[in-house]
Amino acid sequence: MATVKDFRNNVRPNWCPGCGDFSVQASIQRALAGLGKEPHEVAIVSGIGCSGRISGYINTYGFHGVHGRALPAAQGLKLANRHLTVIAAGGDGDGFGIGLNHFMHAVRRNMDITYIVMDNQIYGLTKGQHSPTSAHGFEAKTTPQGNIENAIIPTQVALGAGIGFLAQGFSSDVNQLVQLIEQAIQYRGFALVNVFSPCVTYNKINTYDWFREHVYNLDQVPDYDPTDRAAAMQMVVKTGGLATGLIYRDDSRVPYEDQIPGYPEQALVEEELALSEEIFQNALKQFA
Amino acid sequence: MLEQLSWKVGGQQGEGVESTGETFAIALNRQGYYVYSFRHFSSRIKGGHSNDKVRVSLKQYRAIADYTDVLLAFDQESIDVNAHEVRQGGVVIADSKFNPTAPDHVRLFSIPLTKIAEECGSAIMKNMVSLGASACLLGLPIEIFREVVEERFLRKGQRIVDQNMEAISRGFNHMKELGGADPEFALRPADGTRRLFMMGNEALGLGALAAGARVMPAYPITPASDVMEYLIKQFPKVGGVVVQTEDEIAAINMTIGAAYGGARALTCTAGPGLSLMMEAIGLAGMTETPVVIIDTQRGGPSTGLPTKQEQSDMLAALFGTHGEIPKIVLNPATTEECFTVVGKAFNLAERYQCPVIIMTDLQLSLSKQTTEPLRLEDVVIDRGAVADEADLAAAAGGEFPRYRLTDSGVSKRVFPGTKGGLHHVTGVEHMETGRPNETAGNRKQMMEKRMRKLQGVEIEDSVVRTGDESPDIAIVGIGSNIGAIAEAKEWLQRDGLKVAHVHIHAILPFPKRQLQEALSGAKQVVVVENNATAQLRHLMSFFGVDCPHAQSFLKYNGQAILPVEIYEFCKEMN
Numbered sequence: 001m002a003t004v005k006d007f008r009n010n011v012r013p014n015w016c017p018g019c020g021d022f023s024v025q026a027s028i029q030r031a032l033a034g035l036g037k038e039p040h041e042v043a044i045v046s047g048i049g050c051s052g053r054i055s056g057y058i059n060t061y062g063f064h065g066v067h068g069r070a071l072p073a074a075q076g077l078k079l080a081n082r083h084l085t086v087i088a089a090g091g092d093g094d095g096f097g098i099g100l101n102h103f104m105h106a107v108r109r110n111m112d113i114t115y116i117v118m119d120n121q122i123y124g125l126t127k128g129q130h131s132p133t134s135a136h137g138f139e140a141k142t143t144p145q146g147n148i149e150n151a152i153i154p155t156q157v158a159l160g161a162g163i164g165f166l167a168q169g170f171s172s173d174v175n176q177l178v179q180l181i182e183q184a185i186q187y188r189g190f191a192l193v194n195v196f197s198p199c200v201t202y203n204k205i206n207t208y209d210w211f212r213e214h215v216y217n218l219d220q221v222p223d224y225d226p227t228d229r230a231a232a233m234q235m236v237v238k239t240g241g242l243a244t245g246l247i248y249r250d251d252s253r254v255p256y257e258d259q260i261p262g263y264p265e266q267a268l269v270e271e272e273l274a275l276s277e278e279i280f281q282n283a284l285k286q287f288a
Numbered sequence: 289m290l291e292q293l294s295w296k297v298g299g300q301q302g303e304g305v306e307s308t309g310e311t312f313a314i315a316l317n318r319q320g321y322y323v324y325s326f327r328h329f330s331s332r333i334k335g336g337h338s339n340d341k342v343r344v345s346l347k348q349y350r351a352i353a354d355y356t357d358v359l360l361a362f363d364q365e366s367i368d369v370n371a372h373e374v375r376q377g378g379v380v381i382a383d384s385k386f387n388p389t390a391p392d393h394v395r396l397f398s399i400p401l402t403k404i405a406e407e408c409g410s411a412i413m414k415n416m417v418s419l420g421a422s423a424c425l426l427g428l429p430i431e432i433f434r435e436v437v438e439e440r441f442l443r444k445g446q447r448i449v450d451q452n453m454e455a456i457s458r459g460f461n462h463m464k465e466l467g468g469a470d471p472e473f474a475l476r477p478a479d480g481t482r483r484l485f486m487m488g489n490e491a492l493g494l495g496a497l498a499a500g501a502r503v504m505p506a507y508p509i510t511p512a513s514d515v516m517e518y519l520i521k522q523f524p525k526v527g528g529v530v531v532q533t534e535d536e537i538a539a540i541n542m543t544i545g546a547a548y549g550g551a552r553a554l555t556c557t558a559g560p561g562l563s564l565m566m567e568a569i570g571l572a573g574m575t576e577t578p579v580v581i582i583d584t585q586r587g588g589p590s591t592g593l594p595t596k597q598e599q600s601d602m603l604a605a606l607f608g609t610h611g612e613i614p615k616i617v618l619n620p621a622t623t624e625e626c627f628t629v630v631g632k633a634f635n636l637a638e639r640y641q642c643p644v645i646i647m648t649d650l651q652l653s654l655s656k657q658t659t660e661p662l663r664l665e666d667v668v669i670d671r672g673a674v675a676d677e678a679d680l681a682a683a684a685g686g687e688f689p690r691y692r693l694t695d696s697g698v699s700k701r702v703f704p705g706t707k708g709g710l711h712h713v714t715g716v717e718h719m720e721t722g723r724p725n726e727t728a729g730n731r732k733q734m735m736e737k738r739m740r741k742l743q744g745v746e747i748e749d750s751v752v753r754t755g756d757e758s759p760d761i762a763i764v765g766i767g768s769n770i771g772a773i774a775e776a777k778e779w780l781q782r783d784g785l786k787v788a789h790v791h792i793h794a795i796l797p798f799p800k801r802q803l804q805e806a807l808s809g810a811k812q813v814v815v816v817e818n819n820a821t822a823q824l825r826h827l828m829s830f831f832g833v834d835c836p837h838a839q840s841f842l843k844y845n846g847q848a849i850l851p852v853e854i855y856e857f858c859k860e861m862n
């Protein structure tokens with residue numbers, strides 16, 4: 001059986017020392033090993049950004065596409081091979097800026113994939129512009145006098161869109177993050193794990209310390225019921241989107257793949273492609 | 289007696305114009321006539337003039353005529369808009385309900401279409417009454433409509449079938465009483481051979497099915513949507529899936545994801561969607577992912593003329609993506625070719641591991657036309673270089689060299705999920721293993737590897753030449769203009785000119801050699817295309833076809849090119 005080591009490769013991340021994304025990388029590796037996956041059974045599809053590089057830093061199949069489009073590519077991959085464990089990953093700009101449209105629709109579509117967002121409230125790769133999750137008033141290169149737009153609260157947007165599995169983690173709490181990722185992968189349907197993953201270089205406000213002070217860890221709220229959607233929404237609103245842990249899950253959903261008429265149990269990539277003469281002749285009748 | 293017929297039905301959009309035209313066209317196709325229909329419609333569902341023009345002949349013409357023999361009019365506007373093209377002595381059959389008036393050069397038959405229909409059971413059957421009147425005029429028995437009527441209405445009960453046949457019969461008789469059974473309009477009988485009748489989009493869908501396509505993410509757009517609508521009905525039989533995505537950016541990225549996963553995946557769009565796909569087409573080129581994109585051209589730019597004919601995306605298809613990638617662009621011209629081109633596109637995409645764009649135009653995509661037999665054996669599946677056990681074993685312990693440098697530039701693919709095939713794929717410049725690498729040496733090597741794949745490649749039959757040797761005039765065309773050019777050629781030949789028709793079926797790799805050869809010896813060259821800036825002619829000179837005397841016939845008013853227009857243009861040159 002594969003161990004954490006098997007999910008490591010010899011590529012050295014080009015992340016800054018201390019970047020929150022290292023913990024996300026480690027957590028994914030631990031979660032995959034913990035679930036007994038083999039490296040070739042997993043594909044990580046990522047977007048563009050510092051965070052987007054993650055697909056190259058884990059020893060699985062990896063696809064690094066264009067900015068904001070990890071989710072469509074991941075869904076296409078899942079359709080081609082429903083037996084793969086497909087993880088999409090990227091930054092807050094990638095997922096909630098340029099790619100927000102795809103996020104809403106991936107939630108709605110509900111394919112069995114896991115989406116991990118490394119949310120650092122900043123555009124890291126392009127060196128410090130504000131992002132859609134930057135708070136009002138936040139100063140960045142493109143908001144020198146403070147952000148006059150309001151932030152997107154990913155957990156709120158996800159619940160609003162009707163997501164079936166929602167969790168939020170923090171790079172400082174790897175044990176919790178591993179568990180959340182494991183649950184997200186096991187969940188049959190679209191799962192979001194939004195991770196507060198500090199950018200130590202460009203975001204001097206939302207630092208590790210800031211998050212330590214501000215997150216509200218649901219693991220320490222014994223009577224919180226993650227199957228109650230209204231309560232989840234209330235919690236997200238009440239905490240200003242800073243609740244961490246398992247926020248919501250609904251196990252009654254049927255994933256997209258299970259609802260496609262005539263879609264085979266066997267992965268499409270394994271299917272015989274040649275059309276039978278019988279189906280062809282039948283198809284011609286419509287035009288005769 | 290008519291050797292061929294140009295027939296048109298017009299009315300308000302949503303009042304059965306399309307179904308009238310289709311019933312007529314299918315019935316005549318089944319009699320063994322060659323039928324070609326062209327729909328004039330606008331981007332709204334109800335209201336606005338629309339018409340369906342049908343060419344019926346004993347020989348295949350893939351073009352509509354510039355004149356009309358018979359016009360069925362459901363409203364006065366249809367007469368006002370179309371009567372000018374009804375030939376001298378031609379016939380207009382109109383509903384008495386609106387007290388029709390028509391210009392003097394036509395013969396007007398005012399028939400109470402709606403009233404008769406109501407007497408038969410429902411006003412909506414006025415189109416059947418009009419078909420009956422048409423049949424009378426053309427000397428056709430009404431029984432030719434029975435099969436189509438049954439297919440349409442039998443599921444609603446025999447009574448509805450009977451009512452419709454009754455409406456047809458009453459229309460026939462009424463026309464007869466008015467003296468409308470005119471031997472001059474009797475259509476010469478056809479041989480009864482049954483052929484297919486379909487539009488380009490349906491042929492593309494069927495071609496995709498035959499080619500083993502299994503995933504089609506797409507976003508609705510005129511005139512492309514029929515392809516996804518067709519496949520969504522067929523895919524359950526073979527286990528495929530159509531996803532209606534949130535936009536075309538999602539569509540192309542999902543297509544790329546599925547192709548990376550090892551499925552045969554395609555998407556289908558029109559100009560606006562093609563523009564949105566450009567960045568990801570570059571991703572497919574860079575990651576060497578075989579995808580097929582169908583672009584059904586319509587009037588651009590922007591929303592342009594969404595329901596009108598144009599061929600103005602050629603430069604976008606060739607040059608729209610930033611950066612440089614190998615790419616193939618195929619341009620089918622007929623429904624038969626639409627059927628085979630999809631399999632060909634997949635084979636090329638997988639053989640050269642690059643995006644392939646299939647370009648149609650609205651006229652080809654939507655014109656229903658008589659189609660010669662389609663055979664499954666004409667579609668072969670060749671998946672190109674895929675790693676086998678030995679390749680995987682050779683890579684054991686390390687990373688699979690997905691982008692291995694080879695003489696051909698093509699490296700073996702391996703699909704995610706394969707044991708021993710782990711590798712990375714990225715749109716960032718990368719090494720043989722797919723790992724990012726921006727060094728100058730690697731960049732040069734990898735760029736050359738990718739571009740090498742199509743160096744010197746000629747797509748078979750990119751240029752098809754028919755007609756005379758050493759012609760006075762060679763007419764170059766692309767896409768659906770094939771019919772208009774073929775017909776103009778015949779007329780010019782009848783006038784004693786030597787004429788060649790040179791049709792281009794692929795513009796990338798640009799068939800420079802084939803085209804040069806096809807044009808050799810031509811005294812004059814005319815390039816016929818549906819756009820304002822002579823894109824095809826400019827491509828010819830861009831790619832080095834030596835043809836300085838080429839002239840352009842351009843049409844960009846949203847209408848199909850007519851044979852007579854090409855004929856007159858060529859006559860003026862001579």
Ligand SMILES: Cc1ncc(C[n+]2csc(CCOP(=O)(O)OP(=O)(O)O)c2C)c(N)n1
Pocket residue numbers: 048049050051052067090091092093094095118120122123124125126131
């Ligand atoms: C279409 C397009 N627009 C812009 C860019 C430039 N760009 C690259 S990454 C990025 C934002 C990255 O921010 P985020 O997604 O939050 O990732 P992070 O670097 O913070 O991890 C931008 C704007 C691009 N690559 N592609």
Ligand code: SF4
Pocket residue numbers: 014015016018019020021050051120124125198199200201202
């Ligand atoms: S710039 Fe920020 S997000 Fe990017 S690697 Fe450095 S710390 Fe991480």
Ligand SMILES: [Mg+2]
Pocket residue numbers: 049091092093118119120121122123124131
């Ligand atoms: Mg960011």
